[in-house]
Amino acid sequence: MADANFFDVVRSQRGIRRYAPDEVSDDVVRQIIDAATWAPSGSNRQPWHFIVIRDEEIKRQLGDLYKEGMMTLGGTKAPKPPTNEPGVPPIFSDDLASVPVVVMVCLEKWPARGRDNLLGAHIFPAVQNLMLAAAALGLGTRLTTIWQHKNVEVMALLGIPDTVETMAMIPLGYPGGDEHLGGGKRKPIDDVMHFDRW
Amino acid sequence: MADANFFDVVRSQRGIRRYAPDEVSDDVVRQIIDAATWAPSGSNRQPWHFIVIRDEEIKRQLGDLYKEGMMTLGGTKAPKPPTNEPGVPPIFSDDLASVPVVVMVCLEKWPARGRDNLLGAHIFPAVQNLMLAAAALGLGTRLTTIWQHKNVEVMALLGIPDTVETMAMIPLGYPGGDEHLGGGKRKPIDDVMHFDRW
Numbered sequence: 001m002a003d004a005n006f007f008d009v010v011r012s013q014r015g016i017r018r019y020a021p022d023e024v025s026d027d028v029v030r031q032i033i034d035a036a037t038w039a040p041s042g043s044n045r046q047p048w049h050f051i052v053i054r055d056e057e058i059k060r061q062l063g064d065l066y067k068e069g070m071m072t073l074g075g076t077k078a079p080k081p082p083t084n085e086p087g088v089p090p091i092f093s094d095d096l097a098s099v100p101v102v103v104m105v106c107l108e109k110w111p112a113r114g115r116d117n118l119l120g121a122h123i124f125p126a127v128q129n130l131m132l133a134a135a136a137l138g139l140g141t142r143l144t145t146i147w148q149h150k151n152v153e154v155m156a157l158l159g160i161p162d163t164v165e166t167m168a169m170i171p172l173g174y175p176g177g178d179e180h181l182g183g184g185k186r187k188p189i190d191d192v193m194h195f196d197r198w
Numbered sequence: 199m200a201d202a203n204f205f206d207v208v209r210s211q212r213g214i215r216r217y218a219p220d221e222v223s224d225d226v227v228r229q230i231i232d233a234a235t236w237a238p239s240g241s242n243r244q245p246w247h248f249i250v251i252r253d254e255e256i257k258r259q260l261g262d263l264y265k266e267g268m269m270t271l272g273g274t275k276a277p278k279p280p281t282n283e284p285g286v287p288p289i290f291s292d293d294l295a296s297v298p299v300v301v302m303v304c305l306e307k308w309p310a311r312g313r314d315n316l317l318g319a320h321i322f323p324a325v326q327n328l329m330l331a332a333a334a335l336g337l338g339t340r341l342t343t344i345w346q347h348k349n350v351e352v353m354a355l356l357g358i359p360d361t362v363e364t365m366a367m368i369p370l371g372y373p374g375g376d377e378h379l380g381g382g383k384r385k386p387i388d389d390v391m392h393f394d395r396w
Contacts (some may be wrong), residue, residue: 004204006334007229010236010327031205033391037384038208039326040341046385055394073311106396113271118343120318121366125326125341127319128237129208132330136204143238143323145316159396168319186235187244193231196253198304198357 004136012181013132016140018089019173024100028137032172035133036105039126047108048126051158056097061157062147062169063096069149089176092142100173103130104154106164120167127168140175143168202334210379211330214338216287217371222298226335230370233331234303237324245306246324249356254295259355260345260367261294267347287374290340298371301328302352304362318365325366338373341366 033050041047053059070093092099107123131141147154147169154166175181231248239245251257268291290297305321329339345352345367352364373379 006202006204006207006330007233009204010233010331013236013238015238015242030387030391034387035205035208037387037390038211038382040211040213040329042343044213044383046390049390049392049396051392051394051396053394058394114343114346115349116314117317117363118346118365119315120322121325121341121343124318124322125329128323128326129330131238131323132204132327133208143319145240145312145319148312148316151313161396165315167316184236185242189228189232189235192235192244192247193228194247194249196249196251196256198247198249198359 009132009136011184013135014140014181014184015142016175016179017091017142018175018177018179019092019099019140019171020089020176021098021100022174024139024173028139029101031137032130032133036126036130039129041122041126042112045110045122047110047122049106049108049164051104051106053102053104054100058157059099059102060097062102062154063093065150065153065157066093066096066144066147066169069147072149073146092171096171099171103170103172104158104166105130105168105170106160107167108164123167127170130170134172135181138174138181139172140179140181141170141172143170145169207330207334209382211333212338212379212382213340214373214377215289215340216373216375216377217290217297217338217369218287218374219296219298220372222337222371226337227299229335230328230331230337234324234328237327239320239324243308243320245308245320247304247306247362249302249304251300251302252298256355257297257300258295260300260352261291263348263351263355264291264294264342264345264367267345270347271344290369294369297369301368301370302356302364303328303366303368304358305365306362321365325368328368332370333379336372336379337370338377338379339368339370341368343367
């Protein structure tokens with residue numbers, strides 16, 4: 001699908017929860033990271049780093065921290081027990097080690113002056129390019145931030161220096177079980193468009 | 199270019215400073231905003247709003263606030279005098295009213311628990327879709343946040359309620375003067391990729 005139509009790709013993006021065990025080649029990973037780096041950033045500083053994790057033990061420990069992060073949010077967000085149906089891949093948050101690749105996206109710190117919640121302007125466009133490029137190649141992703149509640153441990157596990165911040169953790173693999181790209185639902189755009197003033 | 203190839207579009211994105219006076223049709227604006235709404239957001243909450251500004255006087259006042267925002271950052275970021283070459287459109291920050299359309303993207307507030315700098319995870323993917331969709335249709339954009347230093351005045355000018363936050367202001371129009379999409383420069387991806395650990 002390297003010839004994927006832009007608007008088709010955009011409409012196919014969907015948060016994937018179950019990932020097939022099929023191998024994701026280094027070449028595919030490089031195409032996806034390359035697309036990420038074409039995103040804009042302030043002064044074209046390109047302040048991003050991508051940790052591409054395939055190591056089974058690191059993914060397992062990261063998965064444990066992810067689950068602990070969910071727990072800190074209390075009952076409503078607590079993980080459900082794994083379904084473990086034969087032949088159906090687990091939900092990524094139940095067994096992160098089963099996802100072929102996990103990408104941690106980091107942002108270099110710099111003395112930006114302004115609102116903290118606008119810092120994402122320098123990194124989430126790249127994260128979105130990464131996820132769209134994955135979709136263009138038939139792979140699923142999901143943007144996660146809940147591990148942030150165990151960020152100190154995540155930083156230590158991945159050996160991330162304190163000159164950068166962790167910004168997004170993204171499972172990457174072909175959709176598994178009965179999950180697939182496409183078929184998402186959105187509000188009508190007239191609900192979210194305003195003209196000249198709010 | 200509604201048949202634009204995904205990877206070509208990604209590589210064509212570039213921050214445009216000069217915008218041609220050519221009309222941007224409502225239909226084109228709707229296609230671009232529609233693409234924005236296919237971005238992911240936490241729990242598919244779709245917490246975005248898009249103010250599509252064509253009114254000349256509102257754009258002029260917004261441009262004045264933009265320039266004042268730049269001034270607050272001091273000398274190095276102070277605006278240069280307009281070039282005013284005959285037949286060359288002005289730089290958008292010198293004369294925002296000359297840009298055909300300006301889009302202000304807003305984020306609905308909700309009681310999210312976590313780091314403020316991760317809030318952008320729910321809005322900048324949509325902003326990136328918007329900018330990529332513009333590029334797919336041959337239009338230029340630029341992600342700006344510097345007006346944030348005059349945010350109280352910006353909110354008042356656009357009548358934005360305090361239940362939402364302003365997150366990005368994006369000029370939108372066909373590239374003008376000698377500016378064009380494509381031809382951007384990036385670091386080699388091996389400079390920003392890590393494997394398993396930092």
